[in-house]
Amino acid sequence: MTSVAGKRIVLGVSGGIAAYKAVEVCRRLMDGGAHVVPVLTKGATRFVGRTTFDALASEPARMSLFDEDGPIPHTALGRNADCVVVAPATARVIGAYAAGISSDLLTATLIATRAPVVICPAMHTEMWEHPAVVDNIATLAGRGVHIVGPESGRLAGGDEGAGRLSSPERIADEVGRILAGGAPGDMAGLSVVVTAGGTREPIDPVRFIANRSSGKQGYAFAEEAACRGAEVTVISTIDRPAPAGARMVRVGTAEEMASAAAAEAGGADVVVMAAAVADFRPAAPAGVKLKRRDGVPAITLEPTPDILASLGSSKPGGQILVGFAAETCDVAANAAAKLRDKGADYIVANDVAADHAGFAHDTNEVLVLASDGQTHQIGLRSKRQVARAVLDLVVAERNARTEARAGSKERQ
Secondary structure (H helix, E strand, O other): OHHHOOOEEEEEEOOOOOHHHHHHHHHHHHHOOOEEEEEEOOHHHHOOOHHHHHHHOOOOOEOOOOOOOOOOHHHHHHHHOOEEEEEEEOHHHHHHHHHOOOOOHHHHHHHHOOOOEEEEEOOOHHHHOOHHHHHHHHHHHHOOOEEOOOEEEEOOOOOEEEEEOOOHHHHHHHHHHHHHOOHHHOOOOOEEEEEEOEOOEEOOOOOEEOOOOOOHHHHHHHHHHHHOOOEEEEEEOOOOOOOOOEEEEEOOOHHHHHHHHHHHHOOOOEEEEOOEOOOEEEOOOOOOOOOHHHOOOOOOEEEOOOHHHHHHHOOOOOOEEEEEEEEOOOHHHHHHHHHHHHOOOEEEEEEOOOOOOOOOOOEEEEEEEEOOOOEEEEEEEEHHHHHHHHHHHHHHHHHHHHHHHHHHHHHO
């Protein structure tokens, strides 16, 4: 957070239930030494009071295009900002910003600034997944706007799904990284392929064999790589929008994932095989729905394609291949065997039976084994932070290879 010290940050707060979390975002930025100027929409004040931001921020909260001291407050705010952050960003604000509609002080400031912009969406799952919102997010990401989140979890209505505002800690951390001008761009120009989710192997047209993978870890890798400047392709079995800035390839079975991976991975600089691919499938799926009255069917299983081993054996020079091992016992030993047998550069292993880690959780705890014999323990943290730590290792490895090649040329 030292990178925000002395920086002038406009903190936009729009009218969603998550507006209360913006108070903590403000506090964290202030604690980091930033000069924070809050800009609240009228809707935001239905959820959090203006007086709160007046007391906590560097300046009183701004709300109006016309009632402020200066005649053109949006221009002054936009020009003087080192960064503009919107947390939470509602579907309305996202849509107005994407379309260039300046209907209030916040959207006018967004359009008037040339500083980095960080959008932190928060809304219900159905809204987040609406095609218009998906398109608007893609438009903003394509223009260089930084998208942070949203995360999956419990929502205001009591149900769960994608759309929850990212944590204030993560938002403040991302702002710091962007203002530092370092990590968000250290994968610029790299092509990254990520697989996500669990495959579904059909028993009949209705039933299938699957696993508990939610795809959260794979999506976290895709989001982190895109944030750091990479061109990202996600091969996913999960029915949810692509992470901002990423291209999506939809698959269902292990066979389909193997075909997609073979097509996409050849030209990639980094391949992250985060998907939970079924090891076995029914050898002869029924063509019609099986009926209970016909008795228990005899299902013969056969191995699915070993995608990681195939990619490892055909890996082009310079590519870094990251595999995953979801284990329930002997984690280190099983991961070491997988690293040895599959031709990967890294194996990310985790105990999926552990509390708050593995399938469906928002957090994870992993052991990373590298082909050079090093091991890295990454303690319990958010899946985005796990992705960041692993990609830090990948970037360091690529830099080391580049330096080694340069040294070899000099000696020649």
